Amino acid sequence: MFWADKIAADAKGHEIEIVNDSKTPSGRVHVGSLRGVVIHDVIYRALKHAGKPVKFLYGVDDYDALDTVPKYLDQEKFSPYLGYPLCNVPSPGDTASDYAKYFMGEFLQVFEYLGVKPEVYYLRDLYRSGKLNSYIDTFLNNAHLVREAYKEVSKAERPDNWYPFQVVCEKCGKIATTVVTDYNGSEVFYTCKPDATNWVEGCGHSGWVSPFDGNGKLPWKVEWVAKWDVLGVTIEMAGKDHSQKGGSRDVANAICRKVLKKQPPFHSRYEFILVNGTKMSSSKGVGSSAKEIASLLPSELLRFLMLRTQPRTVINFAPNYETITRLLRDYDTLIDKYTDENGELTKDLMSLFYAQIGDEIKPYNSFDFSTLISLLQIPHLDIKEEVAKRSPQALSEFDWQIINQRIAAAQKWLQDYADEEEKLVIYLEEVPDKAQDLSPEQVSYLDKLAENLEKVENWDGEELQTALFSTSKELKIKPAGAFQAIYLSFVGKERGPKAGALLSYLDKPFVLTRLRNVIELNASKI
Template sequence: MFWADRIANEIKDSRKPKNGSRFVIRDEKTLSGRVHVGSMRGVAIHGLVSEALAAQGIENEYRYELNDFDPFDGVPSYLDAATYEPYLGLPLYKVPSPEEGFANYAEYFGAEFVDVQRKAGFFPSYYRATELYQSGRMDPFIRMALERAADVRRILREVSGSEKDESWLPVSVVCENCGKIMTTRAYDFDGETVGYACDWNPDGAKACGHKGRVAPWKGATKLFWKVDWAAKWAVNGVDIEGAGKDHSTKGGSRDVAAHIAAELFDYENPFDVPYEFFLIGGKKMSSSKGRGSSAKDMSDLFPSEVFRLALIGKDINQQVDVDPEGESVPRLYDWYDELADGVSAGKEDDYAKLFTYCQLPDKRGGFAVPWQMRFREVAFVVQMPHLSLEAEAERAKGSTITQDEVDALNVRAQYARHWIRTYAPQEFLYQVQLTMPDVQLTEAQRKALGMLATFMEEGTKDGDVIHGKLHALKEEAPIAPKDLFQAIYAVFLGRTSGPKAGWFLAGLPREFVVARLAEAAR
């Protein structure tokens, strides 16, 4: 059974909506900078569970929190450190946007992330953490957590082994003097106000030294995050919320939040969907450059339906690994095409189900699956100025292509060009050398290239015919095929490897090919 349907069944069999009418599904992301594509896996898993429930006629609502109230705790490498360091420790909504036109830092990065979610076909209802706090909706939970701070400390100790001293309170105060939230310590609660000092300097944030008392309501304080998590379940009435599997270990943050929710707020742990990581080239986090690792960069490599496949194609307990700079990009397109071939052949298995879920929600009914040229072939053809994409596609298909197929081809060509310009590795780049590269050829190689020049001079030939000649030269020249192919790549590309040579030569202007071969043979 397709994983989203399996999870929908588990939910249906084990729970009733807490609000009596429809399930509430929730996910969130702290907007501390450009969002890593890994966070899109959470967006997609929650979104698919929502779609799978809806497909069974089970009402649900998907809420997504743009967390703009967590502290700004590090300057990302792509921002100017000197400009942004003074803001370290402020809540994210008080940090200025890197560009004009956005209310603050969190809104700026949130807007980019929401755009990616929409492109991927996910449309949760959004809210901000500041809305929850400033409206006063979190106040009953803040009061409970402060009054029962000793229980919070005990739960932390018992569940996760974390020791807090007796004065520790589960809130962070927004300093009335400097506005920072990461630099304060709250130490006593008298029933109406919290005493605090702005006197510690974590991660480069500078405390101002202010001491005071503040009423902890309406956004003046924020709950310690594991309590904050539990309170957000209760205040939103959350039924279903997953998280990366690193949170869902025994004694981990999810376990702590679940105990706090149960003991302090009398709230049942939402149905958990622990999921594996989205890796970039085998690594959990981006490299120092972070090239291609953001949700936006990754989404720019694929049309919606292929991007969705990257996000939802694997079961939740399997890692996803996509490397923008590796072969995994064409492989993902190949996987999509395999699913499409299966659907075209009339299959109705889990893969067909997956293919359907890859389509945007408003494009699922009764569509014809267009034939598509393989991405790696498209990526090759768009680099050959003398090849017509449509003619090559018809040749690959073996018949004329329909208007839908032309449209799909043009979309794919646009993504292929983008990939070639940005991340594609060397073996996919076919930059034909305009002058003869500096190469050393053997006597046998020169002779074979001379014979090939004569053959090419006789008239226009397609890739298959040239391919046949290359193999015939093995006896005619004679030459080992490997030596011949290496010589061809060397004189045209300045490399020792390359695409299928017959097809490659057919894609270049014939006069140019003849002249280059003849020059090499001299």
């Protein structure tokens, strides 16, 4: 059984399942944050698929403090707002009213692209509307139990006069620097401490103020518990960083049981998405943004990237040639398998099913993505005409819809992600300089290859690949050296795409002429 279907099957005892996820919009949202989004969306879909009443909520934690100014923003403009609640920081652009809504708006566009449609709520609204007032009162009155939970679970000591609340300072507007040390049932006493953090100074102001109606916030582990209860959350997964033994989720679970006397929602951890082995960060600008990757990959492929591995397995993502081409090849293989099995949804096809924007898989005749990347780099070639010519069957309107998406993805990849080694530049007008330095063995190979290619009638990639290998075997030349000679002759590099496919993109007379020109330039070596 697929992991999400198992969660759905095991869910019981609730009138309605409430699936929840959330994000702090501290900057441009990286693609890693999409993993939690898609995982929760698939759990929601699996519950619907199982016929169980369910809602999917997504929270914007916009009362969290701005703790870093991302490197892509104006440091001078935004540094004065360090320590402010994100919803009180000015917007970096004119598309939103404030900082939090600006970056969340960009992320929500990706939600729409991926067919993810949760009910979105903002923490500012929960606090300012008074919906969290009773929880604030409960946790302040039971601060000793909250302190106990921190100490028992994470070994974190809190002073006896520490209260689980941070006020928005009435004088300077910061929330990160305030410390509450007393509560009289209607007001808290706080100090905006100059040394509260090592990244922003408090103003030193102190006084009594009501903690209700948006005047401050609960620490996020405590806030997490309040959200669960006020929203009725029954299922919420968490990333590996929050799910460590003694970590954030364990602390929140303990507070939920100890203070509210309730069981926390179902939880299971999921792993990070890494970029070349590095965890991504919104505020530090590490990793590709969700918006950027959404502009590269078709929506189903981006969902599939998140779903083809178990949630507890790390995804090491890098938009290089090998990763991108393998992703599309794996997806197309499952589409073919679904077609072969006449639409039966076996366990290994469920990742494909949940990758769809809608509730059905629509088969199509695929066209190799790596071939598209190569074809797009050949001058004066009509890509659609070439695709139609190379497809073994007539292409339907839906086939072309998919192929056009792939062409756009290949163009985007070539423009923004391909490095110089991955780009293919075919020398059409002149012989590459490096082709003049072949070994005698390589020149002999090209001489024999030209003779053999003259006899090839069907000028397609597979037949040409066979001819290339059989020629090296005939001359007892190692394939590595033989193929290097071909790449040097046509692209001026020692490596390239599948050589048979490369030659098939070119006219037979051009290939034979180029081989003879290279042989002539190296004639003294024969």
